[in-house]
Amino acid sequence: MAAVRRYDILDTPPDGAFDRVAAIAARLFDVPVASVTIVDADRIWFKAAHGLDGVREIGRDPGLCASAILTDDALVIPDTLTDPVACSNPLVTGPMGVRFYAAAPIVTADGHRLGTVNILDTKPRSITEADTATLTDLAMIVLDELELRLSALHRLREEQERRREQEEARERAEQDKAALASFASTLQRTLLPPALPAVPGLELACHYQTASPRQVGGDFYDVFPLGGGRWAFFLGDVCGKGAEAAAITSLTRYTLREAAHHHDDPAEVLAALNSALLLDPSVGSRYCTCVFGTLDPALGGGFTTVVATGGHPPIFHLTRGGDGMLRAAAVRPPGGMLVGAFEEARFASHTLHLAPGHGLLLYTDGLTEARRSDGSMLGEDGVAAFLISRTTSAATELVEDAVALISDLPGGVDDDVALLALSVPRTPGEQPAATATAHTAAAPMPCPDAARPAGSADPL
Template identity: 80%
Template sequence: MSDQASVPVITPFGFPSAVSAETARMAAVRRYDILDTPPDGAFDRVAAVAARLFDVPVATVTIVDEDRIWFKATHGLEGVTEIGRDPGLCASAILTDDTMVIPDALADPVACSNPLVAGPMGVRFYAAAPIVTADGHRLGTVNILDTRPRLITAADTATLADLAAMVVDALELRLSALYRLREEQERRIEQEEARKQAERDKEAITSFASALQRTLLPPALPAVPGLELACHYQTASPRDVGGDFYDVFPLGGDRWAFFLGDVCGKGAEAAAVTSLTRYTLREAAQHHSDPIDVLDALNSALLLDPSVGSRYCTCVFGTLTPAPEGGFTVVVATGGHPPLFHLEHDGDAVVRVEGVRPTGGMLVGALDQARFASHTLYLAPGHGLLLYTDGLTEARLADGAMLGEDGVAAFLATRDTSAAAALVEETVALIADMPQGAGDDVALLALSVPHRAAAEQPTTAVTTHTLAAPAPPEGATPIGQER
């Protein structure tokens, strides 16, 4: 009997191919991923039960590899993990689906030369049932060995075959568990990759939103002689482009213009409207001296641009003209925007906080016949203006009520806000003290005229941008630049 597992199969040309059969068998062995695995109680019990049932000193569960016979489980055979396949009793046993029985190994022409027979162990009796998979591949054997010749009955061979079938069941259960484990591992890898990709996407979106947001805001405020400027901007989410905007720019001569507003909505569409709004306001201000005419021009531009759709904005637009006695004459026009705060100081103490609300200003870009209102005020030395978007007044108190215009005014009246930078700093601190911060984007623009004693000092312009909404930790300072 040959020692090679050469089960013939018929090729398309009608000739048997032992090579293809062995290749398929080895593929089945690899499929179960059993070779060189640690001891397993299920297979150890099969070997122990076989030894006990047949009253033999040695029982094994083996897998036939390409060039070796590997012992998955042994009983009574210590220190042996594998033997060569040629010559091999197990290699012969996998040639058939039936249980192989050798009553006297010394009388068998193939078995007599096996190391287990000819060697110190002196095996005389050998019986093996092949481990056959459901698709017909013989992986190895369940073996019983004795040092004396013996015979077994047909019932015994059937019992040995049942033990081999139990090994197949254990292999299938193990394979099913491996599949589930691998699927779970693959699922976890996929989930981890998805999480990492989501993080990368968030970072990319945040970076894009931050870059786009910065293109919609002036990188720094200009230095206006005799005037202190400060601003602050923070978005409700680092991944959203806000619709708030502001700017300060020269009109020629000694005149300056400023504006602040809020486009309806967020995201790329709001950004497009914001860009159009800023460009239109800057351009219209060069051709119209009256702030109301500037807002009229913006209203027409928003209504005529088909890409704007139904989006509109609120806006405050104003001009600054130096006054002979010091300070500035300010003309402001509003379109549906919250009131400005005009702050009058006596030294470091706030004397009065007044809301500047021109009557009749309508939303910009909502109606063709929208009407806007203006107001003229004198920004004297020691005075300041605060412009803001509704993210400030709509911030929620601990009881859920909105801070509101009265709450902001009352707060400012108790703080030293004589300088524009201090005015913005105190307002940002107010937002940070809210239980949930600001629920919406917030833009702040502060203007102040220093007292006459400080009028000869160089003016300053402070810009802070915070592109994330959470309140800063205690002791933290806003990100920004000063010039």
């Protein structure tokens, strides 16, 4: 019975291969009925039945198939009425009136008998040893078909199992990808200020775009008060991505905030960050680039701005010439070295007046490394050309236009992009013309609103 179950043949639909064996047996032996049967625990099930239309199974009564399955060789009953066991079988005593029966057992390679190939007639007859051998060969053909079918079933089930495993693996990968993107997005938000502050007399706007939703970037920025009406701002980029870069980004942000309250000179603030990164063993060989600046309200409006850079691309100071056209001057204090790379690193400061109508744009190298249609990088010259083509230095519009510039580049961006813009309205109380910019990513991230000068009305 275990062997019968192994072949998984019981109660399967008709199969042309087995039907042909029954039909060939009927023709070879010139009998009205031939069948291929499988013997179950309590029934004889017909896999193929030539001349027995509509018959699918009979009881496992002694006399015919039930007797043949117990023998190793073919069973031949020339006259069922003279056989003490077969004479009482329903096929003999019933309407069919079977008088002749012969069967060869279907025997597996390991010696298990599964069923029989049978021939039946309604009149007594005899067959030769050659006929018996032919019947045995037909039983062996049936076994071959069963083995082929079993092999195909195994391959099918293996393929189904493989597909199931692949589907489960794909679903797990999708879940892991979604979880990783969610984790990366959440972690990224902790590395950025939840909102830009409202600085009296100043408009602020920001933008953050990750190159991949599953990678935590190392770009960072912040604007915070120093007390006494003074403010500080910074923007930078930690070498690398992932959890280690995120840890260094967090260390960098909090170190800059703390150092800014102990050093008035932005260059000294970067020096303090340099020492902190070199002393922390978890930082390893990683470093960062950074721009740090302070804002002091100036008499007559605007701010006295002192900026220091450490290995970072230049910031752009937007002014308006006598002809009314915008000018974009690259601010690159000489001597600014990478932060966290060398013990004796030197940093330089530069002072400028952020007057009414002026603006500053800070950015990470994801902007300058964005690709044009010909594959070339946008570069600092491309950023400068973009800036002077504009008509306003307002921070919100500046960032929105920069985002549009990135989106329109056919080559896209290969690295994270962080933008921070500061601008002073041209006249006291002037309101920004636009609303907030947004943090964006492959998976959307919430963004702080652009900050307007304190006391100005919301244009909405």
